[in-house]
Amino acid sequence: MLELHAATTPNTLKVLYMLGETQLPFRLRRVRLYRHEQFSPAFRALHPHAKVPVIVDPEGPGGGPHTVFESGAILLYLAGKTGRLLGETPAARSTVLQWLILQVSTLGPMLGQAAHFGRAAPAGNDYGRRRYLSEAVRLCETFDARLRAARFLGGDDFSIADIAAFPWLWKHPGMLGISTADYPGLRRWIAENETRPGFLAHYEDYRELVRLDRADRDRASEDDIDRFLGRGRYWRV
Ligand SMILES: N[C@@H](CCC(=O)N[C@@H](CS)C(=O)NCC(=O)O)C(=O)O
Structure with a gap:
């Protein structure tokens, strides 16, 4: 096993x-x-x-x-x-990999650092705090725009790109004080992910x-x- x-x-x-x-x-x-x-x-x-x-x-x-x-x-x-969950065609697979790599290279690290500077850094770290929070807001906008244009990050089909991004886009924006009210694409996709049997399993x-x-x-x-x-x-x- x-x-x-x-x-x-x-x-x-x-x-x-x-x-x-x-x-x-x-x-x-x-x-x-x-x-x-x-x-x-x-x-x-x-x-x-x-x-x-x-x-x-x-x-x-x-x-x-x-x-x-x-x-x-x-x-x-x-x-x-x-x-x-990798994409059925070469084009779909390439799209899945692009969003997967944006998640692992940028979404996770930036939101992670935003959380670190917001919670763990002593006072006087405003530059770091604002730097990572600004990057986090920009990423929320990017993922929201994608999810207003497509049902899933890879396109029509659910994939490992959604699996990679969901745990970071689910609670972290709220924890950082970023409201998802202005991100209808993100909100729709979050609601879909959090009720998937595969997630709940x-x-x-x-x-x-x-x-x-x-x-x-x-x-x-x-x-x-x-x-x-x-x-x-x-x-x-
Ligand atoms: N890029 C890694 C990040 C893994 C990571 O940062 N793990 C943290 C969890 S918060 C960890 O193990 N931290 C313990 C440590 O840094 O000593 C991945 O995506 O797997």
Whole structure:
């Protein structure tokens, strides 16, 4: 059975969504980030950059175990394994990849940094806060325009581009204080995603992860939190 190494993050939620859509059986392995389990030698052997999510497929391409890190690479791997959600034609596939890559290269990192500067940075970081928030607003506008022009990011068909973008466009704009009221394309697409059986299939597993990770965070020391955020005595420069 596939193993998913997971923690509370939209990047893990993408993989749970994909596993729900493809109905692949899996076992969830929690990585306790506030306990720094991502830095253990066992986890580093799976992911050289020590981040979740990671999957291990016991029946990989050569018949033996195969490990995949980076959420975009995981979605592509599972799409390839099941022959689903990648686009039916070369043109559709190219469109899906463009939106997938915009998500992994830009949407996730910009919204992630906007959240970091909004919640974790000390006062006096207005430049960083406004920089990433402005990028987040611009991205919401771009994805909204696409979703007013097309039903799904890849065009007519639901794909891994939607799976990648949904966990970032679902709650994050609101958390950042960006109202989706002016984004009818986004709102329509969010309503469609949040009721898909494939999304709902493992959503309770994700809620349980959130509950457990919050309990870890509440018990974490200042130093644990600094280490998780890579700041304080963990600054590298
Ligand atoms: N580009 C990666 C991002 C993964 C990522 O940032 N994971 C975070 C979850 S919040 C993590 O593992 N953080 C722990 C750490 O940085 O030590 C992906 O899409 O999979």
